[in-house]
Amino acid sequence: MAITRDEVLHVARLARLELTDDEIERFTEQLSAILEAVAKVSELDLSDVEPTAHPLDLVNVWAEDEPRPSIPVEDALANAPDREAGFFKAPPA
Amino acid sequence: MTWEPVIGLEIHIHLKTRTKMFCRCEVAYSEPENTRTCPVCLAHPGSLPVPNAKAVEWTIKLGLALGCRIAERAVFHRKNYFYPDNPKGYQISQYDEPLCVDGRLVVPGPDGEPEVGIVRAHLEEDAAKNVHTGSAQGRIAGASATLVDFNRAGTPLVEIVTRPDLRSADDARRFLQLLRQTVVELGISDAEMEKGSLRFDVNVSIRPQGSDELRTRTELKNLNSFAFAAKAIQREVERQTGIYEAGGEVEQETLHFEPGTESAPPLRSKEEAQDYRYFPEPDLVPLQPPAELVERVRAELPELPGARIMRLAAELDPDTATDLVTSGRDALFERVPGDRRAVANVLMNQFAAAGVDAAAVDPEEFGKLIEARSRIPRERLIEALAASGTPGFLADDYLGDGLMADTSELEPIVDRILEANSGQVEAYRGGKEGLLGFFVGQVMRETQGKADPKVVNELLREKLST
């Protein structure tokens, strides 16, 4: 097993996924197979290679500090599952 | 055994740019909730960040003021965590390639001029504002819901991290005062704790004096004033000392201060360790501050408050020098003639209490007040200081001997002056109460400084209110 059940539970918690027992079992198996396959990248000695984060060589792309109109509060809240007055409403922290 | 505190600070400062860090919504502090938002700062699917050029420039400016090296290449990273105030599920911040690194700030104090290392100053975005409802004072504990306002989400923040170079609560306070004054004078932030535009956390540990070990530290959060922070640090140092001396071990934890009670219950010390899974923000390209930009910003730097404190500390003492500079009264101080200690004392005490704008004061006239301060009644000095920012203020008006205190003598003069200045009277009644000093000045002039300011004040107030 490239990944243990506990590790699957750990990443599920990190990613805020509540998994059923059935899912944990299935994902442990599938993720193990996938991880074994992707671990192939470690076969290469790339100690002298620079990482690529981005395919294009761009730098310093920014915008001037000029305000643009915000959206109406009704648009902001249009898709909210729950709201109170002008606020988004979420369960307590 | 003597114990030595080891203190480091992490400070967050809002930049007062017109727009947010990664979208062009206006930054606003008192607008109705969720009226300064857009798809970007609400993290709608598909929206993308665009950095604010001014925020980049101002971070460089601050970095230079703190003696930092400006990185040739800086990279935005994502810091991943879930919280209702964090709309994308990650904060765009900087990680191992920050914009400014390796600076220092000299903070004159009674025991010398300790140099506080600046590990880094980097640029990031603020979170939204959560309001916890259904519990006392908007606290998290016992709340029944979280209401979220995204107006603040995405406000540019500079995070400054110091080395653990501070050795006392007072040094920490002085450092914070100086840093705050520096950003205010650079014109890049209001740095007001009440508004939340300046926030800081403190890391505290202690060690035997003379050793260079670093022991377990605790983190003090949510400190709402410099003075309170100094108190909290002092108390934490004592708490840790107590633990070690009883043979115990300090536990790594976060102490979250409740402003009302000044208590600090530990927060999430037992919770699973955070794993922020930082990685380079793929929606943004790197920053490579052009040399011309850095040099232009460097050339524009004003004389910094730290340098002025050093200069003044030489003739006064570090605390007074710090107070003068961080209150913005040092420029007046330097121009007022007379005994240095006396000028400083009056500026930091009676003058400060009068709330007069130092920039409006004529230094020569002010010098006369200082010179005469022991000869005139205390109340008269206070009256004079209160009027010292008024245009045309003359010290002599307050320094005469035989005082006119007779109402029947003063009343006609007052009436005449009010009649001759009906425009100002109207303005005063319309709310410009600062004009009182003007009327006082006129009466003083008319009486060649002989009127008793106290009586004049009373008379004026009475007549102006009817």
Add this chain to the structure above:
Amino acid sequence: MIDTLRLTAEEAMGLIERGEASAAELHSAYLDAIRERDGELHAYLRTVDEADGAGVPIAFKDVISSRGVETTAGSKILEGYVPVFDSTVATRCREAGLPLIGKTNMDEFAMGSSTENSAYGPTRNPWDPGRVPGGSSGGSAAAVAAGLAPWALGTDTGGSVKQPASLCGIVGLRPTYGTVSRYGIVAFASSLDQVGPMTKTVRDNALLYRIIAGRDPCDTTTVEPPQPVELPEREDLKGIRVGVPKELNEAEGIEPGVKEAADRTIELCRTLGAEVGETTLPRSVEYGLACYYLVAPAEASSNLSRYDGVRYGLRVEGENGVRSMYERTRDAGFGDEPKRRIMLGAYALSAGYYEAYYGQAQKVRTVIAQEHAAAFRSFDVLVSPTSPTVAFRLGEKAENPLAMYLSDVLTIPSNMAGLPGLSIPCGLSEGLPVGFQLIGPQFSENTLFHVGHALERAIGFDVVPGRLQ
């Protein structure tokens, strides 16, 4: 009566220009076709009834935001979500007068190669409804192939335009990374996602690419293509150097019929006057897939964190507090494939694993870019089959994620390097279309269109699926 089955976008434009059909008539002809044929295919998730624009209608993959039109990315977690803003490509299409006709089905969050991962049911291949259309832009591919849209937009992260284009017998372009704005495109993997045109002909493809390409101030990773987009005319390949990367053409798992069709097309390149030679991309092909399945899930795990039930989309209340709401919402809202990739990505980025997985994958990415750059010193285009197989049966790979991932083994390497790729149909194998992939250096779209057009003319592939003729 307009017959949408065979009509290209260019021909449809001609109808409008000559006054033989109005935009509204075209729009309703396509709506009729959808009513007639989409019951079986399920290429669309929803249609737009009114033609808003005077031009040829267009379909968008359901990751492309259009103000006021529900956009789900094929996921339950976005059911009912209606964008309050337009994506930049939607704005550009609107400005070009192209009315949106509908939103097409897709693998959830563009994660998949068969469109079976849609939370709203699979799309079927117009050539054989028992088979998948490919994915993740399977709905767009099927819609164009079945005459349910003259053209459509898809998105391509690891091959999601090229591979379904191949499996449905149409033309699909994955543009050079950064030439088309991602603003308003529901993100999967930011450093790889790219919107691409899906069309019946190469010329249609160039026409649509011309509309959507260009720097966008809302997307800091975009650039203006250095040359204007040219409509291909030439039908020969004189002066073109065609490189045949050994590994892409001899990879394990390429079906014999696919190999044959691709080899015939390579021969055709020679006939049309191209210089053809062998080349090699050893590490790109061997490590590309592994590299991709670290980089893309890592970015996805972060990009999908915003679906938290607070501002939009699904919310499932928890027992206590916000954390259990998050966990229930995300468990109920995401299907298996997003869950797998979110966990895989979180794992690859987590403390202690970052260097070995994500960090190493980023270095492999450098190697892949270098290998391709070396090949392009000798060749103008590199060619291979687009997909190792023709369209497979529904359910055939559904239980085996790794087998499904192999579907993109030939498209992924060049995607990792940000390179453009064009897939054109090059023939049939077992009665199903085979796609031929043309890869060029960055910004070489004009060359790809030229080569693709010349081959298209010479091949004479009939894009109308036999069973619909």
